Amino acid sequence: MLKHDVVIVGAGLAGLRAAVELRKKGIDVVIVSKVYPTRSHSGAAQGGVNAAFDENDSWESHFFDTVKGSDYLGDQDAIEILTSEAPGNILELQSMGVVFNRNDKGGIAQRPFGGQSFPRSCYYADAVGHMMLHGLFDNVLKYKTKILYEYFVTSLLTDNGKVSGVVAYDIKNGKFEGIAAKAVLFATGGYGQVYSSNTNALINTGDGMAISINAGVPLMDMEFVQFHPTTLKSTGILVTEGARGEGAYLLNSLGVRFMSKYAPKAMELAPRDVVARAEQTEINEGRGVDGAILLDIRHLGKERIMERLPQIMQLSIDFEGVNPIHEPIPIRPGAHYSMGGIKTDYNGRTAIEGYYSAGESACVSVHGANRLGGNSLLDTVVFGRRAGIDIAEYLKSAAEDRKFDESAIKRDEEKFEQLKKSAGKERHGLLKSELQEEMRANVGVFREENAMKKALDKIGELKERAKNIGIDDKSKTFNTDIVEAFEFSNILLIAEVITRGAILRKESRGAHYRTDFPERDDSNWLKHTLATLDGKGNIKFDFSEVAITKFKPQPRTY
């Protein structure tokens, strides 16, 4: 049994940012992560982080762009915080050691991004997530933070209506550990692995969200899944929006810049939902190139590509066999980001006292129905920081009025041991592939009731078959077989929440597009969906109001 004041689960940007805030104040924190912190998927973010710095730009403009980008589902009180705290957060990161490219005036260089009315995406070539992750990790080391890495969290515990800690599985030696705490922050990232053809790491299995809904914490707006318009055709690996920010064209098989038809003003720099749908339409109507669209950066020239997009060049060569200096890159939409997540307020608080979430695992909601590029990194640091500050405040008054239920450690251990003993013939790796393909095909860029019901049937079938999963690996040392089996159970649950929410929401808004309900319906659906589990483990939905403070919903065109 371990005991700390704060447990932070997840060591990506949001978790590390919160940890730095707490450690600066000398608070007793432990970071628990299923991978070493620098392996976290924040590091794969490429293009930029938004903040209004230029004298001709304003945070209010960033505020409006984000509200419009969210298709008016984002909570405006939270978006106001996101955008008005953005420049301060970026400068703070810079003072902590993060390096950004410079502009000619000596300030932070910024590039255009989709749905932004001003070039306000700060960058470090095309590896800004990597730079921020390593910069924050360095600060976590500076403040001598305890890190339990390669620990897989299996349960969130509460007592007396308050959080009491977590149970974690030590992957290195197979031992279960209880960690009691007065505050727990989940910064566990998204669920991209629900879909085949995604940009996400293999670790992005929605664990934190699944644990939360099991612990009675509502998940909000889970039907809103972002499909990134430019992912490599063969592997789904991300090609930054920064490529289009630098001036890349999207071409169909006729060599036409087809975005003129879908977003005549913004063209390639329309928001991601708009571009992804345009691409899918072109492909579906027979104007694709082997099921893909072409991203052309040749006209930028070798020098600019090498300076601004070096990672994109290398990824295209290594993973697609295409050198973008000489040839256009074949790309297609791929699952990228979870707008939905654990419902929090703008201080990271959830429905359970002492339990917090921040980053992609959380839904504040600042992204609403569609996140703008460059706003996710911003979300992690703004709300990671705020959660850290709020937790520090909370600890001042938090009493020792909760017990850590030690039987939970035994219970989780028993679950693992039972599964290891199972003589089942189903392989979780194969079930996962079936699920991912079903979700891509039927709960993807375009959605329709009958197809989604088919997906729901498939999920039901997979739930049955999952009861017969067998585990090859019986050992305790680095048993990733059993960890993956539990990750699969998490994505299966998340897939069901997404699908049921998508069937329920009978309108089209942002990334959620229903061919059977193609219009946005503000009179019935300008509201958040909240998913919880009933006593029998069935998913049920409630709704909550959207905070509209400054901008009344308008038609959304680009």
Add this chain to the structure above:
Amino acid sequence: MEFKVRAYRFNPETDEKPYYKEYTVEDYPGMTVLNALIKIKSELDGTLSFRRSCRSAICGSCAMKINGITKLACKTQVSLEIDKFGIINVEPLANMPVIRDLIVDQEVFFDKIKAIKPYLLGQREDAAHNIFKTLKEGEKISQPVYDKSEFKNLTGNEDTPNCILCECCYSECGGVVGNKDYLGPAALAKLYRYVEDPRDIDKNGSRLVNGSMPNGFWDCVHCQSCEQFCPKGISPVKSIVKLHEKSIKNSITFSSGSKHVVSIARSIGETGRLDEIKVAFESGGVTGLLNDLPVAFGAGLKGKIPPLRLKLIKDMEDIRLAYKELDLEDKL
């Protein structure tokens, strides 16, 4: 097309020593070695253990030896390996103890990263107004101004901040092979990254002193492996050489490595020749000289005895000019 993967296997719970296991996998165009390992794990043998995460060469999890060479499995194409070797041999990284199969214990590697204090030690004064604030309506924020050139060694795409800590360099490092306490290329590249940071008030101070201690940057054996095997095109050895240069420029020359360099420079500057006895003495002192005696004795037996008095070479004037050009006159 089918191909074979031959994987290093070791489970401390059941195996007395490591062994290799062969798997047959069906290829597809664009398949990477990581794809092959995932296919084996999900379809054939769930016990095969390896680390993996991003699939796109940015997280650094899946570094391993592939056909004897340290690489990231995620960016290694199966077809290229098969063309060259006819098989995919996978083994764990070297220079670190194996926990299981392809998984090594990274604790020491990360301890060495921590040891170089990888963070700004303080802030330059003109950056101090970077205090966080929430902007009110109509309010703007002013930002500190840095000239582009100040970050010129940190913003190139092969500069050290692009390091992903994948341990490829560490696995191939000749310095670590000879001395397990040597900090190694990744940690020293990180040290250089902070030495070069214009915001750090420690510029050329304690970092270079600490890095000059035993196991630091003077212990590099210049084998160039770190540069050769870096999957991100970074050259830690170049960073290490720059750390050498900076130390000497700042007269941080207490280590035998730096004394060695200074002594060679002086010898060439004075005579145009290498005075081996003097260099050995000036680098390591009396103990150094005594340590080198067996080597000297062996060389003597082969008739290779350095002259006790060196004659000036003819073109001394050229050497003086070169030293002047390189701003090294004060080192003479």
